[in-house]
Amino acid sequence: MAPNNDNGNNIGNSSVEERTQDETASLTRDTQGRRRASDVLSKELEEEVLGPVEDTLCGLGSLKGGFLQQLAHPGTYLVISSVVALVQGMFFTYSNATLSTIEKRFRLPSKVSGFVTTGNDVIQLLLSIHITFVAGRGHRPRWLALGMFCAALGCLLAVIPHIVFGAGDLPIQPLTAGQSVTRDSLLCQARNSSDTSCEQGKKAIGVEQATVVTLHLMAQMLAGFASMLYYTVGYSYLDEAVSKKKVPLFLAVSGSLRILGPVCGYSLAGWSLSYWVDPASPPDIPPRHPSWIGAWWIGYLVIGSALLVITWSLLLLPRMLPGARRRVLHTLRNAAMKGKDSLYEVIKTLRPAKRTKGQGGIWSSVRRILTNKIYMLIIANQVLFWFAFFGYITFKPKYLEHQFKMSAAKANQYIAGAAMAATLVGWLGTGSALTFFRPRAKVVIIFMAALSLTNCILHLCMVNISCDHSTIHGMDMVIQIGDEAPTRGVIVESTKNDSCSSGCDCSPKFSPVCVDGMKNFYNPCFAGCTSSSKRNGTKVYEDCKCAVDTLMPSYTTAQKSDTGEKVLDKVEPSVKDGYCQHDCPTFYMYLALTVLTKMTHAASRVPVNLILFRCVEERDKDVGLGVFNAAIAMGASIPAPIIFGWAIDYSCRLWENSCGQQGFCWLYDLDSYRSILHGIPAALMACCLLTEIFLLTQHKKIHFYGEEEEENSDKISSADATAEETTALNSEAC
Template sequence: MSIKMNGLDSGQRRDSRAVEAEAQAMLGGQTAAPPSAPGGRRDTDYYASMPITDETACGIGCFRGPLLQRLANKKAFVILYGVLGCIFSACYSYLNGTITTIEKRFRISSKTTGIIMVGNDISVLFITILLSYYAGRGHRPRWVALGIYTVVVFCLMNALPHLLYGPGEDALLLTKEYGSKSNMSVSAFEKENRRTLCQSEAGDVDCSNGSMAPAVILFIAQLISGVGGSLYFTLGVSYMDDNIKKSKTPALISFSYFLRMLGPAIGYSLASFCLKIYVSPSLHPTITTSDPRWLGAWWLGWLVLAAMLFVAASFLALFPKTLPRAAARRALAMERLKNGETGADLKLDSDMPTSFKDLIVTFKRVMRNKTLTCNNLASIFYFMGYTPYWIFLPKYIETMYKQSASFASLITGTVGLVFSAVGILVSGVVITRLKPSARCMAAWNVLVGVISILGITSYIFLGCPANDNHLDIMANGELELAMTCNADCHCDYVKYSPVCAPNHRTYISPCHAGCRDKLRLKNDTKMYTNCSCVPVLPDDTVESFFSNNTSSRPESPPMFGSVVAGPCPIDCSTQFYMFLAVCCIIKFSSATGRVSNFLVSVRCVDEKDKPVAIAIGMTLVSLFSFIPSPILYGYLIDRTCLIWGKTCTGTGNCWLYNGESLRYILNVTSAVFVTIGTIFDGGVWFYVKDLKVFDNDEEETKKADKEKSSKM
């Protein structure tokens, strides 16, 4: 997938008065260039002779000095900006990695999860253009740091529901401290049996009370994080491009992307680590991580991420408004212009006057650009197509290939994203060395889209037959729950507690299997007996079943069938590794298009409009892609649900999905959106035929060679 940055065709030329005024403003009010500077003087001479002004000084208040000033360079900024982006992206990947656990803990549907996820995009929609316009003319590093501080608040608010509501009653009952018979009263033990076993008479309905308060807290946290995200992406990118030579931009931008791409790996790995810890770390669970009822410590990682973000943002705020070497280059360009030299290139200073009228003019100028229009439309459809593989990929792996939540997060964050990071580095090096034309880079993005379409289409055929066939699914796609053998068991509000029968058939609870008694074997394994829905099999089959699932079997087998706690093991490893291989190919190819797409976008935008152009692109993508797509895919995923966790007020989270239906609906929808995005990428290829990406640097190099030869 190509990450779309947005641009504007720059046909306007500023007159010499405006250029001179901007350069003088950049120099902190100086009205002339350094005296007796010859026209051929190079950047290094200017850098050595220019005084440190408030604009180029590194630090805040009393935190200044020569030691900090040494860090006021492009390499230090790119590294720190990349590290900050790494932690920032780790936050969202951590949320994606723990989202299924959050759904189970607070009984939230996937559609509700999708609504929560769009909170940050809603705030981006309303504030990005205004913030990028006014903050883009100010001290951009400090504005970015301020935005990251709001992300720190976002992290702390995500951990807040656990502090307010605790691990939950269901999680406590699955621990030795609260769930064992020795620690329960007789009435509590009988109540627990009624929750799981077949009962001849309907008793009082024991349903869970769902609450929307945790979902509201998570949604508000997302709203707050949108402020930080909009400031980070719009101002940080424009600050880098304005303070770095264009010949060095591809390599440094790709390195920054590379650091940022490590973030999802860190976030998913952190999620995997935390989910292996029980939701209440001080207790001892009676189930393992492979049990679908397992709840990991989803809240723990937010505290770590908040601390890391706070430290990194504080360092970023120390950078100057303009890097000293960039200031020297602008002063040199101003002097060349005053001396009547051609080929002088002067970047726009960000300290231009701001007004609402000028914002409207800038907005109209940006929206009339054909390249930008095609690029934004391609972005919208690309992101619509890729959303399920960002937000719901761990859920997809858990559902389709029966992997644990911790393992799904680990795989999502390491293997595939390593290929993405390598793809970004390779593309940056290739573009820096070969300097391809804008049309060549746009054509590569079209090819990347085609590869993605083929890969996503192949997902449709990478199912797991063992997973699809281990339940009794009727022709209409629903699970057959009500059978003659359990018609009188009153299982409507029985919690999802899967059990495995000797015939390798999984029942969603002992009640649905018609079980009336419960035993606890020597190895602490729960066994349910007298199950009217489980056929009595030959002794050798039963013996093999018990030897594989328990360390002992009951001394006197009951007359009806028996089951053990936990779903039947399913081997989907072959299909899973094939899926993983295709996923890695898609991630590598799509990552190679990020740097080229960024360069094409920012080079066709007038530099004074760059922050606004990027902000408009983010706003449009948020409005038409990031906001509707999580809700759309959450709705589609919920449509494939087989088992809903019921609450007193309605339905809660989904415990079991129809894998075959999910595979078709999700991947076909995604492939259609990516196909449309690739078509609009073809439009970008058509309109960038006259765009120059490296022209200014080539002119500067030719001029330097000419000056050097004239001196000889």
């Protein structure tokens, strides 16, 4: 037995010795590779490619490093960038939410207001490629700070029209308690004298319109400059701040925090529009009245102040985060171990630390990008997606006001509530799934196609959801006469149906009144009202003959005369400003579909961003995002509001006219409006589905998580650490 044990021990010792020899050989090879990497990748070359180590220090000027260096962490940038996106989102959603109010105040048609919203995208179309190329090779956080300062300046420009022109003409003059008015342009009265100041009024309106369009267009351009920088160099800075495996989760968290921007924007708009445009002198009409003009300018002051605060926080961030520098350095060392040629092949794909002289670098990047099949397919897909989104979201608040007879403030509150929960689920759900389950590109693209199909079906369902609305008495007469005499009063002839208001010189101004919550009239004149007064803080109209006649016998009671005979005595109905309130049960169905639509929109954002990040080389990432923004601006966000606005104007039934000059739309053909607003997005989402089917054929070329690169990076770190330990032990032995 002893010899056998000796043989076993010999075999065991032999295997241990072989393992030791293998480990020693491996360490020797690693050490040699590390030395070879040091020879190929010198300190000077490191600084030339990555920049000096001082670029990773936080602070400004002489105040760098120290306690400020604690800010040099991906989590810090995640928070700051999320706040940046939040406030930017507030600006654009607030602009959309107050658009119908600005139309009303300055008498703008939808196609003109839609043109104003394109300022954001015009700047991206003109400057996106060049600015992102320069900013991507510069100090990206400071470029972002410049963008935020420009957006704050844009908020100030947006407020200037209110500062210069004030509240404008009040639709109804405020009354004191108990005061009665018999001379009012909206009351039934004898023929009004002609307006001799019409030419002056037309010139004043023209000056106001030109000013507000110019200043708001400039404000949108400045905000667009900030948005362009955030969605290009800001995104690339976030992508390199963490490892590729964690990028989906970071995008999900950033997107989830970013959705608070639209929510806060709509909430801020709802609060601002609940106040009269001149809070010091509100009229005697409720916010639901079509003539109500909210304080649209207040929110711009709030957003501008927040943007100035954010500017300072961005100035403190380093040019490159320390963790990002370490990861790139590991990649370079791994390539250097394979030789000089391999190293320079990797260096060519990286973002240079210094700005490239001349513009040749831009066009080389653009050429590589435009020949990338995956990139071009995702561009086509997103142009269709954003065309549908921008057109829909721009005119949705106005649709809710007209279709469901809501005030602008209430409409924005509903949109804010629907957006928050749905978008949270969409962003966090897809981001978490991509991070923890890591589905392959094929599965992700199929998921995107399913979302497009669902979105198409949801929009088609919303086309069929409507409310029944009561007739507005007098409106047909105004529409019939309006084209012939838009600046004159409407003389109501004595006929069987409208003899109650015969002889009234009714103003064509739309200011609906409600009779006891049952019937709407075009304005007090068409209801035959001859006076008004204020009771219990509410303006009421009196002596409204038509209101009684159209509701007989509801407003008659039997009385006895002096001779003892029964006669009918008319009871004065309640006539107040605004539409009659009515319940619309289908609104909650529409709200539910809106929530699902928001969820599908949000769920597709993380996969699209990942494809954009991964389908181009590192050196082309900033320019790739710049080209993407320019394409979206040219193909979607510029034409969409204009085309949607033109189509929606086509469905208008009643235009506001001042001195013969057409302004904004008072009333729409709601069936046409509903079909346009939801039918166009449904068709575009069907086209999105086709592009995703083509994208599916390229799925093998898309690598979301970069596993090979990450594993190689981890191996390099382990090899470096082991080699250093071995060298230290050898030194001690000597």
